[in-house]
Amino acid sequence: MEWIGLSTTAQIGEIKAKSGFSVVFKHSTRCSISLMAKRNFELDWQAIPENTPLYFLDLINHRDISALIAETFQVHHESPQVLLIKDGECILDNSHGDISVEEIVEAIKA
Numbered sequence: 001m002e003w004i005g006l007s008t009t010a011q012i013g014e015i016k017a018k019s020g021f022s023v024v025f026k027h028s029t030r031c032s033i034s035l036m037a038k039r040n041f042e043l044d045w046q047a048i049p050e051n052t053p054l055y056f057l058d059l060i061n062h063r064d065i066s067a068l069i070a071e072t073f074q075v076h077h078e079s080p081q082v083l084l085i086k087d088g089e090c091i092l093d094n095s096h097g098d099i100s101v102e103e104i105v106e107a108i109k110a
Helices: 009-017 032-047 062-074 103-109
Strands: 021-027 054-058 081-086 088-093
Touching: 009 062, 021 032, 021 062, 032 103, 054 062, 062 081, 062 088, 081 103, 088 103
Parallel strands: 021 054
Antiparallel strands: 021 081, 081 088
């Protein structure tokens, strides 16, 4: 699996309009907790259905996109943070130690 980098605000509109599931991972490149959460996520991400887009946001370089994500999907900004989007709506929002590939997979299969 590979990350799709989030670098434009237009991409958030595309995710919002997309049918099906998408995963958004918000990461601070200056935070060791965020790095650990990202590494743990990547260890298990093969369990996520292959056709699920995995978006990656570097918060430090794209604070404007992070703010737009919070506004668009009605979530509180946190870092690290993972969102599961289904048909344009956030159905799962976890941060820090609560980030779990297993929980994402369970929500997709539900």
